[in-house]
Structures are given as structure tokens and as C-alpha cells.
Amino acid sequence: MATRTLLLERLTTNTGAVIGGIDLREPLGAGFAAKYDPLHAREQVHPVALVHPETGHKAVYVSESFTTRIAELSRAESAAVLATLFRQVEKPDFCVRWRWRAGDIACWDNRGAQHYAVPDYQHGRITQRIVLQGGRPGEMPPR
Template identity: 45%
Template structure:
């Protein structure tokens, strides 16, 4: 029997009663999906699975996303193997790949190897962040769009020694305009959809207004009451909804940390309305 143990009041649950080494029944898939929509990020402990089992589990919920700028983009598994993560981009609040024409729906991250201490990950409920804004600011944000651009995050990666062709990546993913408030395709909840990694400006506002409002909206997600923090163990898998959350990888270690991630796109029936014809 699958059970969900809520971790904080507003986000996160630990899942028990399921063995990810085995194929799931349709009923189990639907039960996990409903828990995922409710809690926004699910934690599965003691799941010592293979990469193939990791991918098979992910494919129950969406299609595999292959960002072409990743050096291992031919594999469904993206390997995060780091000893010096500070400044590489994970250590700032973000939603994954909001610069893509259709941002990925979610990710499933599995812990392989940990430093002796540190390396936690935090998630924040972006729907609650929107709800916590005052009604006048909500109404303003409802009317705004923002530019999302891969450039800044790629420059950080290049400065850390990663071999990327910035001009090629910019040509593939030019800046794109997105709503500041995203309406979740399945729950109908509104989420604040700006982040420090990719959002560069609010389109309808002038420079001084951007200087005042955009940093506030970006930093608003940092309120602890929106958040949950995961202390990893080898065999832990986290599955989050990229449409209603942001996350932050704590860069407080200098020993090896190895994680395997599968990122998924939505099935057509779960796409945001604005993307269904794209």
C-alpha cells in the first residue's frame, strides 16, 4: 500500500510502500501522480535502483527531456558529479530550463554518492509564493510577462571550466517571453514563474520599475515557510513538479557528490494550454 508522509505543511512528502525496481501498475502510477500534484515534491528512500529502472519509472509520468547543451545528452541520465559546485548555477533558486520553448514538467534526481557532510537540496512551493503576495501585486503580476534567457547561466558554466559554445547555445535557445504567473495545467493553481537563473526583465515595465519589482519577486521564493529541505542518502530519489516549484542545491561541500537525474516533458494532455499548439 502506497503511503505519503507529509514533511512540511506546504510542500514535500516521503513515499513508502512502493518498490521502484519493479514495474508499476496503472493504479500505482495514478496514486503517485496524485500525491506528486498535491505535495509538489516526493521523496523515495532506500530505492537502490539501476539507471534503466530510474528511466522506466520516469517514463510513467512524461517523456524524456534531452537538453542538447549537456555533454551526455544522448543518454536519458544526466550525471551531476561535482566537488566544487559553488557558482555553477544550482546554488540559486530556479526552475529547470525555463528558457526552453516548452519548459520540462519535472525531474527525478537520485543520490549515488555523497560527501561526508553537506549537499542538501531545498524546494519551494511557487504556488504558495504567489498566494502570499498581496492582491494588488497579484493582479499586477497576472498581467506581466518576463524574458527568460540562458546566457547568464551558460557564462557561469563556462567560467567554471565547462566546454560550451555560447554562441551556438544562444542561437538554439534565444531569449523567450513567458508569463510571470504560470497556471498549472493539472491543478489550475497559479505559480510565481520568475527565477534568478534565467529571468532577466519584466517586459511591460521600465528599467527603474524592473530594478524595484523583479528582485523582489525573485527573492520572495526564499521565505522558509514555502520550503522543504532534503538531507540525501544514497538510494534516495526526489521527484518534483517543475511547474509549481523552484529548487536550490546547497553548495556547502568540497568532496565528491554524484547524482543521476532524469528530466521529463509533459504528455500532451498535461501541457499548459499556451503550449498545446507549439
């Protein structure tokens, strides 16, 4: 599990400034999504840095499985910034390492954390995803 909030806090000033007010594109028909959700393939556009609607913390909201481009940057600039962000997520400083034991249940909030699995376990696992109803990424709930 990688913390998106801490990642944003630790980014260099230059990279943080670049992603602060720009959008990215996530075509749901690409890669992982095409395999698991082909009927709902459509492009999503949302800010790179989102505000968590419950905590108010800003967090980087990108995924190597889904994110293909930062909209406001050239293709080359976008590829460079995304490569930096994707590699940062893998760093131990931003990760929670879960050692699975029989009976364990783990839950996380994708608005502030990113699932980053390391396939070094020897036994099978049962995984289920729960999606809560709500707004689009970055939308604040009505108060």
C-alpha cells in the same frame, strides 16, 4: 525546493496585481543557460504568473538564473519586482528542505516548484534532469 503556488498566494496585493497579467523575458543565452545550452540560446517570453496545466493552480514562474526583465514594466520597476520575487523564493516558508541520504531520489515539477539548492552537503550527488514533452509555459493542454 520552493513552491511557486504558495508564493503567489502570499504575495501582497500590490505585487500580486502587478504580476497578474504581465509577461517576462528569459533570454536563454544569458547566465546559466549560456553555459549549459549555448546552441539553443533564444529569448522566451511568457506570463509571470502561469496556470499549471494539470492542477489549475496559478504559480509565479520566474528564475534568478534565467529571468532578466518583466516586459511591461520600466527597467527600474522590473528590477524591483524581480528582486522581491527572487528573495521570496529563498524564504523557509516556501521551501522544502531535503536531507539527502544514500539511495534517495527526489522529483519535482518545475511548473509548480522551483529548485533552490543550498550547497551545505558534504558528499557528491548524481543529478539527472528529465524534460517532458509539452507546450510552452502557460499553455493548457487540449482536453
